[in-house]
Amino acid sequence: MILMKKSKKSKPKAPPQQIEPTIDWEVRPGGMLVQKRLFGSDPGCDDTAPIINIKVSHDSFHHHISLPSTSSFGDLKEVLARETNLETKDQRLLFRGKEKGDEERLDMAGVKDMSKVILLEDPASKERKLVNKSNDRVYLQAYDAVMKVRSEVDKLSHKVVAMETSFKKGVKNLEKEVEVLTELLMKELLKLDGIEAEGEAKAQRRVEVRRVQGYVDILDNLKMLARASHMNERVVPAVSVTTKWQTFDSGVGSLNAPNDIRMSTKITSDWEQFE
Structure with missing residues (x-):
């Protein structure tokens, strides 16, 4: 009789745990919350997107901007803000005679290498x-x-x-x-x-x-x-007051009568008789 060795059943290996990549978020110029896009590192867009050169005309100035073709007009505004010191909210971008929104992509709007975009300043900003x-x-x-x-x-x-x-x-x-x-x-x-x-x-x-x-x-x-x-300092003339008074013989002119004045009237009993 041949004895067969019982083989141990191997347990199936658990599949390796997949680490989900962390997603960075950013607020776009239009106020929408979207996944952050890093030029040259986003596998969905910029790694394979060609870099295009855009000529931006602003008044009498011309700016040459290089961006991935999948960038948005909002991305273009951010670059122009550094070039022109004009805030993104005060910029208006026109392509082929039409104003473009911040979320609209360059390639979807038909922007190609050496395309021309016009930059206008918002009238309210002016x-x-x-x-x-x-x-x-x-x-x-x-x-x-x-x-x-x-x-x-x-x-x-x-x-x-x-x-x-x-x-x-x-x-x-x-x-x-x-x-x-x-x-x-x-x-x-x-x-x-x-x-x-x-x-x-x-x-x-x-x-x-x-x-x-x-x-x-x-x-x-x-x-x-x-x-x-x-x-x-005004000079005031001095007034001398004296109590010496001149005495006249008759006593006239003196406030006080002379002390040696005596009665000169003599009374007599001899009367004159008239016939």
């Missing part, structure tokens, strides 16, 4: 820039006006300091000079009041207004001190 330029021009004009007033106030400030020094040294007759200098400062204050300014120019104008007012206060104080000093 209007915003014009407004900003106008505001900048107004700001610069206001700032220059404030600086001119500051230059004049600097000159007048030296005179204020010199006048204050003269007063301390004993020069008192300064009322006229103080009035003239105060009037000049008030003219500069009126100039500042007429300047319409915003931002930093407005802040600088406020500083100059306070500065001029401070100098005017110093001059007003000097004027008061000079006036008070002038009043004290």
